[in-house]
Amino acid sequence: MTARLTQDPHAHSDAPREKVLEVAIGRAVRAHRKAQEITVAELAQRTGISLGMLSKIENGNTSPSLTTLQTLANALRVPITGFFRGFEESREAVHTPSGQGVETARAGTRANHQYQLLGHLGANASGVIVEPYLITLTDESDVFPTFQHGGIETIYMLEGAVDYRHGDTVHPLRAGDTLFFDADAPHGPERLVDLPARYLAIISYPQST
Numbered sequence: 001m002t003a004r005l006t007q008d009p010h011a012h013s014d015a016p017r018e019k020v021l022e023v024a025i026g027r028a029v030r031a032h033r034k035a036q037e038i039t040v041a042e043l044a045q046r047t048g049i050s051l052g053m054l055s056k057i058e059n060g061n062t063s064p065s066l067t068t069l070q071t072l073a074n075a076l077r078v079p080i081t082g083f084f085r086g087f088e089e090s091r092e093a094v095h096t097p098s099g100q101g102v103e104t105a106r107a108g109t110r111a112n113h114q115y116q117l118l119g120h121l122g123a124n125a126s127g128v129i130v131e132p133y134l135i136t137l138t139d140e141s142d143v144f145p146t147f148q149h150g151g152i153e154t155i156y157m158l159e160g161a162v163d164y165r166h167g168d169t170v171h172p173l174r175a176g177d178t179l180f181f182d183a184d185a186p187h188g189p190e191r192l193v194d195l196p197a198r199y200l201a202i203i204s205y206p207q208s209t
Contacts, residue, residue: 021084023060025069028083030058032076046075112141118200130204137162137189137197145188151205153183160197165190173199 033043040058044051049068056062057072064072066080073080096118114136137160145165155164157177164173167185171177172193181187183203 022063025064025083026058026060028085029054029072029076032078032082033058036076038076043072043075047071113137113144127207128204129207130202133201133203135199135201137192137195139195141189141192141195143188143190143192145190146186147183147188148186149183149203151183151203153181153187153204154200154202155179156200156202158198158200160199161194162189162197162199163191163193164188 033040038046040051040054043049044054047054049057049071053062053068057064057068069080069083073083116134116136118132118134120131155173155178157173157175159175161172161174164171164179164187166179166181166187170190171179173179189197
């Protein structure tokens with residue numbers, strides 16, 4: 001059975017910049033309201049703004065006036081600029097040319113596993129940190145099937161072959177294979193079958209708040 005995707009990877013937004021701003025403001029109003037455990041009805045009572053108008057604002061379907069925004073800011077006890085932060089946040093991209101990944105030390109380096117960090121985004125609007133590594137195993141590498149760390153990990157095998165343990169199961173990984181798993185379970189290469197072996201390991205975890 002083919003899995004149904006909930007997001008279109010090719011989707012794009014044709015909304016004008018003004019509409020994007022309305023959506024960002026609406027999300028910010030809703031987030032501040034929910035953080036303070038205030039219902040829409042309660043906010044309407046505090047501000048004198050109708051339930052219908054508040055719904056339109058939170059759903060990004062209308063462009064509220066500055067007077068309305070100031071009223072909402074006062075009721076929610078936040079600066080009016082707080083409604084614009086989601087719109088103003090920068091969106092970063094990291095380009096790492098071939099062979100220029102930063103060699104870094106993770107637990108595997110003690111087993112002669114070469115790690116190259118291919119890029120890193122710090123705190124960002126998604127709330128998720130993602131670390132992509134290129135890992136190379138050679139004749140000098142040792143097996144080390146007991147990595148453990150938080151988050152989710154995805155491995156994509158580029159060349160060579162290893163038998164890779166996750167928990168109680170050993171998965172034979174060959175070029176083109178993917179392994180996606182909870183990284184809190186013990187995991188790592190248990191048998192080096194065909195060397196050199198190279199694979200991408202992409203680790204994602206929640207950023208600290």
